[in-house]
Amino acid sequence: MKIAISAEGKDLNSSVDPRFGRCSYIIIADSDSKGFEVYDNPGIQSTQGAGIQAAQFVAKKKAESLITGKVGPNALQILDSAGIKVYNGTGLTAAEVIDCFKDDMLSRVNEPGEAHAGLKYRHGRSQGW
Amino acid sequence: MNQVAIVSGKGGTGKTSVCASLVELAGNKVVADCDVEAPNLHLLLNFKELWRRDYYGSKTAVMNRDKCRQCGKCIDVCRFQAIKNFTINELKCEGCAACVYICPEQAIRIEDTVTGETVLSKSGAGLFSHARLKIGADGSGKLVTEVRKNASDNAAEEDLIIIDGSPGIACVVIASITGCNAILIVSEPTLSGEHDLGRVLDLADHFGIRALVCINKYDLNPEMACKIERYCKNRKAEVVGKIPFDRDVGTSISRGIPVINMPESKAGAAIREMWELLTKGGLLNENCHSNGR
Amino acid sequence: MIISVLSGKGGTGKTTVATNLARVLDSAAYVDCDVEEPNGFLFLKPALDVRERVSIPVPSISEEKCTACGTCVEWCQFNALAAVNNKVIKFPQLCHGCGLCSLVCPEKAVREVPREIGIIETGTFNHSVFLHGILNTGEPLAVPIIKRLVSGINKITAQHVVIDCPPGSSCSVIAAVENSDCCLLVTEPTPFGLHDLAIAVELIRSMNIPAGVIINKADKQSRMIKDYCTAQDIPVLLEIPFSKSIAAAYSRGEMITENNEVLENSFKSLGIQLEALINESSCYS
Numbered sequence: 215m216k217i218a219i220s221a222e223g224k225d226l227n228s229s230v231d232p233r234f235g236r237c238s239y240i241i242i243a244d245s246d247s248k249g250f251e252v253y254d255n256p257g258i259q260s261t262q263g264a265g266i267q268a269a270q271f272v273a274k275k276k277a278e279s280l281i282t283g284k285v286g287p288n289a290l291q292i293l294d295s296a297g298i299k300v301y302n303g304t305g306l307t308a309a310e311v312i313d314c315f316k317d318d319m320l321s322r323v324n325e326p327g328e329a330h331a332g333l334k335y336r337h338g339r340s341q342g343w
Numbered sequence: 344m345n346q347v348a349i350v351s352g353k354g355g356t357g358k359t360s361v362c363a364s365l366v367e368l369a370g371n372k373v374v375a376d377c378d379v380e381a382p383n384l385h386l387l388l389n390f391k392e393l394w395r396r397d398y399y400g401s402k403t404a405v406m407n408r409d410k411c412r413q414c415g416k417c418i419d420v421c422r423f424q425a426i427k428n429f430t431i432n433e434l435k436c437e438g439c440a441a442c443v444y445i446c447p448e449q450a451i452r453i454e455d456t457v458t459g460e461t462v463l464s465k466s467g468a469g470l471f472s473h474a475r476l477k478i479g480a481d482g483s484g485k486l487v488t489e490v491r492k493n494a495s496d497n498a499a500e501e502d503l504i505i506i507d508g509s510p511g512i513a514c515v516v517i518a519s520i521t522g523c524n525a526i527l528i529v530s531e532p533t534l535s536g537e538h539d540l541g542r543v544l545d546l547a548d549h550f551g552i553r554a555l556v557c558i559n560k561y562d563l564n565p566e567m568a569c570k571i572e573r574y575c576k577n578r579k580a581e582v583v584g585k586i587p588f589d590r591d592v593g594t595s596i597s598r599g600i601p602v603i604n605m606p607e608s609k610a611g612a613a614i615r616e617m618w619e620l621l622t623k624g625g626l627l628n629e630n631c632h633s634n635g636r
Numbered sequence: 637m638i639i640s641v642l643s644g645k646g647g648t649g650k651t652t653v654a655t656n657l658a659r660v661l662d663s664a665a666y667v668d669c670d671v672e673e674p675n676g677f678l679f680l681k682p683a684l685d686v687r688e689r690v691s692i693p694v695p696s697i698s699e700e701k702c703t704a705c706g707t708c709v710e711w712c713q714f715n716a717l718a719a720v721n722n723k724v725i726k727f728p729q730l731c732h733g734c735g736l737c738s739l740v741c742p743e744k745a746v747r748e749v750p751r752e753i754g755i756i757e758t759g760t761f762n763h764s765v766f767l768h769g770i771l772n773t774g775e776p777l778a779v780p781i782i783k784r785l786v787s788g789i790n791k792i793t794a795q796h797v798v799i800d801c802p803p804g805s806s807c808s809v810i811a812a813v814e815n816s817d818c819c820l821l822v823t824e825p826t827p828f829g830l831h832d833l834a835i836a837v838e839l840i841r842s843m844n845i846p847a848g849v850i851i852n853k854a855d856k857q858s859r860m861i862k863d864y865c866t867a868q869d870i871p872v873l874l875e876i877p878f879s880k881s882i883a884a885a886y887s888r889g890e891m892i893t894e895n896n897e898v899l900e901n902s903f904k905s906l907g908i909q910l911e912a913l914i915n916e917s918s919c920y921s
Contacts, residue, residue: 222522232550233521236488261400261483262776263715263730273720283521284550288727296720304551355647380804381645386827402713422734434810439734440713453713478839481806596826597857 215245217315218277218298219308220268224252226309232283235265241308242275245316248309265289272298281311285323300324344498345628346523348377350508350516351530352539357559358529360592361614362507363387363601365527366469368618374466374505375494376473377519379482384507385473387601390466398489400458400480402438404431410450417442417451434479461489463497470497482509484518491519503627516546525553525627527583531560532567540571544578555626557584557617583626584617586610638789639910640816640845642801642809643823644832649852649876650822652886654800655679656893657820659762660903664796666761667789668768669812671754671781676800678889682766684759690769690781691750692733697724701745708737708746729776754781756788765792778802782811789815796907805839813840818910819847820873825857830864837868846917848873848909873909874902 220237222229226248231237235257243250253275257268265285269292272280280293281303293300301320303311314320349362362384366374376384404425406417411429418426421442425435431442433456443451458480464471472494474486487509494504508519508526520526526547530540540556547554556575561568568585575582589610595602603611621627641654651668655676658666668676677684695708695717704722716730717737728751738746754771767788769781782802789797801812813819819840823833833849840847849865851858854875865872876882876899882892893900 231522233488233518236484236518258485258488260715261481261485263727264484266715266718266727266730270718270720288730292718292720292725295723295725380806381832383828383831386831420735420739434807437732437734438713439732439736440711441734441736441739444711444736444740476805478805478835478842479807479810593826596828599827 215279216242216275216277217245217279217281217312218242218272218275219303219311220255220280220282221252221308226250226312227307229307230281230283230303230305230311232304234280234282234285234289235260235268237268237282240268240271240275242277243308243312245312248312250308263288266292269293269296272296279315281315281320282323290323344495344500344502344504346495346504346506347627348506348508348520348523348526350520350526350528350543352528352536352541352543356529356531356536357586357592359383359387359507360596360602361527361529361557361559361586362505364603364611364614365618366466366505367601367603368615369469369503369505371469372503372505373470373472373494373498374507375490376471376507377487377490377515378507378509379474379476379486379490379515380509382473382475385464385471386599387596388466388471390464390471392462392464395460395462396493397457398459398461398474398476398486399455400476400483400486401456402453403433403436403456404438404440404442404451405454406431407450407452410448411446412448412450414447416445416447420445459486461486461493463493469502470494472497482515484515487515487518516543517550520546520552521550523552525555527555527557527621528580530556530558530571532558532564532571534567537567537571537574540574541578544575544580547580553626554578554580555583555621556580557586558582559586560588561585562587581626583620584613586613586617637795637818637907637911637914638797638799638816640799640801640813640819642813642819642821642836642839643803644805644821644834644836645803645828648803648822648824648829648832649850650803651675651679651800652852652892653820653822653850653876654798656891656899656903657906658764658798659891660893660900661796661798661907663764663794664798665765665767665789665792665794666798666800667785668800669782669785669808670800670802671769671771671778671785671808672802674768674770674800677766677768679891680761680766682759682761684757684766686758688756688758689752690754690756690784691752692731692777692780693735693748694728694731694733694751695726695737695746696749697726698745698747701743703743703745705742707740707742711736711740732777733780753777756781756784765794767792778808779811782808786812786815805835809839810843813843813845816845817914819845820850820906820910821847821870822850822852823861824853825851825855825859825861827860830860833861833864837870846913848906848913851875853878871909871913873906 219241220231257264269289273296283304300323351358459476509515591608643650668674706719709719
């Protein structure tokens, strides 16, 4: 099965990047053969909507599952529509999460992290999300 | 490498003062000022710039005057009044590209625009990664991510990276704390302090990051400080320090030095004590990422 | 005369200065452009009677007409549209309201509909006009509300308008300051205050607006601010001393000029000083 992993580095020994929208790299791996391709995350260049870019990229690559840390509600909406299941792989390496994934040992991420469109908290002001 | 972010729910709680002192105590370590919209940490550190790099923080329309035939379609389509006399006002342009689309001569394109610089400096305490934004520019998670990357790219594996985070709980804060081993929340015993603390703790829970709390100026309202301590206990966040109100803090800021370097400062002594607890207890170096299993 | 009150960082006393200035000047309206956290009403206690919604146009896509060709997604610079599984998903919070999606759609499937991002309230205090904008919680775009507030200033007949600007030096400050005749920069005598004042000075210089400085919580450290202002050739127009009675009055939500004749007179003379400043700068330009 084709899975996407947000990664801090360019190979399977690198850790899962807990950020999805601004993760350093996106690894698209085949969970059976362990073959993989690595891409620069297109979201990292966005000043807003980084997660939206990253999610569209993962959908375009036809991944069926995504292993990452936290996913914002905007990105999650896209992943949901694309039928991509999201799993939490924080603290593990890409190789480890592929094994865990095959053994069905990863927990699903259903609840989105926070949406944070742009910068809303300046100079000590407090306000809602 | 281990990373700790110093954050606060609201501004003005003493985050930067605590941060500067911890940097000094940590010795030869790496520090990143991620409070990118109001960076002040550099005022308390001695440093020398090593290099600067342009930061591309926005997109703006750029016009090729040789191609422009002054048909005026771009002026009509722009909803931000950013084009006058066939000149694009960078401060008003939001980079929407409507003018690019409408121009029959293909005279306009969208370009990434430099809105600031990221800087790597050498300070007495180690490396110092920070940023400078231009007038009219906004900070963003992107800039915070770059400042942290400059720090981690130049740190050794065994180094501790200390991050002066943005206040609040939004985008820039999330970008400041993701991937940290722990966050140290600088709180104060006021009503809004308690309220904001709760929101930062929620954030730490969300990301599975260990939350440590220090109560600054706790003796200004001991009752409220107790309440905050109880609250932290309920939320399973460890209170690692209580810093008394101390006029030396203001003096140290005026002198541009960390308060721990003020002889006989009460606040300085409390920060030292907190640092001992943090290092001896190994609170900053164990990996407390919740793993996915 | 339109006077903008700004500060490089929050918490320096910007709102204190703006509200008190509006109170003591003859025929002065007050406009609070700090739409993320408008506080001026706490001090001026206006009677608010008109409430107006501020919205920006966002896309509404006809599912019948949309073929999910993705043209709008490709053009949108703000990631406010995404295409997945033959469907376009909208993220209205990221939309800047530029209208490009409706322009580029080959099927004419995009219509623009207003989306509320905040409100503007109008009222009166001491027979003067009071105006403030409030950004809805969680909305990222403050500039459209500020622009609307500033454009409303033309209709105000008062002799003077005091604008309370957002803190910092971002695009929302520029939108607030844009049509001002002069600026008051409020700072504190600390290195943090000085650092942020320098940023505010850079901002007003880039916009070519004459300005004067007010030192709040002035003490013996004020020297460093004054030295900077001398070097920059910017006048220090007022020093508000650090005093417990002023701080206490402030914390009770009272106007600091109310029972303090000395301070009241100093604020009154600010008006004259600013007019002189404007005349002087127009002589040179």
